[in-house]
Amino acid sequence: MNELQELYREVILDHNRQPRNFGEIDDADRVIDGVNPLCGDRMTLYLKLDGKTVEDVRFRGSGCAISVASSSLMTERIKGASIDETMGLFEMVHEMLTNDADEPPDELEKLVALAGVREYPSRVKCASLAWHALRAALTGADHEVSTE
Amino acid sequence: MSAAVKTSAALAPITDIASLRGDFPALRQRVHGHPLAYLDSAASSQCPQAVIDAIARQQSLDHANVHRGVHQLSERATLAYESARERVRDYINAASEHEIVFTRGTTESINLVCSSLGGRLLSSGDEVLITWMEHHSNIVPWQMLCEHVGARLVPVPITDAGELDLEAFDRLLTDRTRIVAFVHVSNALGTVNPARELIAKAHAAGAVVVVDGAQAMPHKRIDVRDLDCDFYAFSGHKMFGPTGIGVLYGKERLLDTMPPWQGGGEMILTVDFDRTTFNALPYKFEAGTPNIAGAVGLGAAVDYLSRIDFPALEAHESALLEHATERVAEIDGVRIVGTAAEKASVLSFVIDGIHAHDVGTIVDGAGVAVRTGHHCAMPVMDRFGVPATARASFALYNNEDDVDQLIVGLRQAVELFR
Numbered sequence: 323m324n325e326l327q328e329l330y331r332e333v334i335l336d337h338n339r340q341p342r343n344f345g346e347i348d349d350a351d352r353v354i355d356g357v358n359p360l361c362g363d364r365m366t367l368y369l370k371l372d373g374k375t376v377e378d379v380r381f382r383g384s385g386c387a388i389s390v391a392s393s394s395l396m397t398e399r400i401k402g403a404s405i406d407e408t409m410g411l412f413e414m415v416h417e418m419l420t421n422d423a424d425e426p427p428d429e430l431e432k433l434v435a436l437a438g439v440r441e442y443p444s445r446v447k448c449a450s451l452a453w454h455a456l457r458a459a460l461t462g463a464d465h466e467v468s469t470e
Numbered sequence: 471m472s473a474a475v476k477t478s479a480a481l482a483p484i485t486d487i488a489s490l491r492g493d494f495p496a497l498r499q500r501v502h503g504h505p506l507a508y509l510d511s512a513a514s515s516q517c518p519q520a521v522i523d524a525i526a527r528q529q530s531l532d533h534a535n536v537h538r539g540v541h542q543l544s545e546r547a548t549l550a551y552e553s554a555r556e557r558v559r560d561y562i563n564a565a566s567e568h569e570i571v572f573t574r575g576t577t578e579s580i581n582l583v584c585s586s587l588g589g590r591l592l593s594s595g596d597e598v599l600i601t602w603m604e605h606h607s608n609i610v611p612w613q614m615l616c617e618h619v620g621a622r623l624v625p626v627p628i629t630d631a632g633e634l635d636l637e638a639f640d641r642l643l644t645d646r647t648r649i650v651a652f653v654h655v656s657n658a659l660g661t662v663n664p665a666r667e668l669i670a671k672a673h674a675a676g677a678v679v680v681v682d683g684a685q686a687m688p689h690k691r692i693d694v695r696d697l698d699c700d701f702y703a704f705s706g707h708k709m710f711g712p713t714g715i716g717v718l719y720g721k722e723r724l725l726d727t728m729p730p731w732q733g734g735g736e737m738i739l740t741v742d743f744d745r746t747t748f749n750a751l752p753y754k755f756e757a758g759t760p761n762i763a764g765a766v767g768l769g770a771a772v773d774y775l776s777r778i779d780f781p782a783l784e785a786h787e788s789a790l791l792e793h794a795t796e797r798v799a800e801i802d803g804v805r806i807v808g809t810a811a812e813k814a815s816v817l818s819f820v821i822d823g824i825h826a827h828d829v830g831t832i833v834d835g836a837g838v839a840v841r842t843g844h845h846c847a848m849p850v851m852d853r854f855g856v857p858a859t860a861r862a863s864f865a866l867y868n869n870e871d872d873v874d875q876l877i878v879g880l881r882q883a884v885e886l887f888r
Contacts, residue, residue: 386825
């Protein structure tokens, strides 16, 4: 169970049970759908942007624990952060999920809980779905993003 | 080494199904420190040693192109390839080897019918009848065809148990229906459709019938003449053969009228820049160098299956399914998806509060391989209001130990998530 406990850390299970920032933003500046065809995970990300910062962020959708927890942790971490910082976090998370050589940077804070995913290549897409949706939203894409 | 001659008919049928497990080397390994409980045969079944040996022999000594060379290796490769075709013909009781087209698999077989026959048969306003429980491979090709010719794709609904709604089938089968395409055994639900009855009704309505037999082959002895289907499609890797090889059975009189769907070598008699004359059946549908070793492996799989007593196999699998269904249903929050009266050994389920994908990862940690996801049958998932299910599928080599191990894995999942 060791690797499994590493994957399903308490913080992941907690965010899966009680996702933070779950819901919609009526006057969102950006709304984007993300889909992971492998497991049928779907999520919609709502962003309220205030010039250079993420003023508010919410999400809706259904998915596995990794995908829901990743979305929840992401919204918690980027709410109030600058867009530049948020894009930097995307890079750091991407690096953490795909490269197990380095220790994840401290700036990731609670997001390091996702590090266990890298031992499960088929699950990396679950953890990265929300982040790909986020990047697409911030770079102005207006179509559905897919992890495929 | 020349192609094996058929000797299987002379041997007594194997009724001791439990004794077959030892024939499958993959099942002797450990995964994450546990014995492997392989419960994903509906995705890909394991190969018995006899199949692996046949492929190795073909690749070691007889690797050459077919129907081309006059040299010894090419002769042997051709003999092995054609002998595989003959054994498949014999196994499914087709009338002629002209009716056995080797393809990459079920998907390609359906696409072949769709592109070669579909456009000639369908025009604007016509209908293709499918079912709600089809694999995407028996939906998407028809959908593309219908869009192209302005025909309509009509799905027959299924009941809460996952059975075909036969009244709806009767109602939706009309004089506009040109093609009826349905799955013999559902990969996501395990439902066994009453193929003979559906085929007879479709024929009475004047429709051509295409059956997706991929999931039926490892569980049932198929006789295409008894079924009277026009086409029957299946894959090697679901019936203990290798991947990348499959079969389209088609009635000769239909295949004869159909134009080739791919052009190239092998499928021609003569070529000049003005015109090409096409080869005879089945070669006109086998453009390019085929998967020779794959066909040889499929031939060996058919030999393997030929020796098994199917009533004994069906009894083994239904006892196992019943046992697994009871044990899985005991777990808190489990809902079984697909409870048809006639079911192959496929057990799809969801657990409250635990996504199927998480179930899959956790039971893998206990050495148990199950499939999780939508099983390429998204309309089925929508019908049951779930994004995904976990699916344990049982083949001839599975036993109660595999079920016990699955239960251990599922209990770990429940414990972790509660």
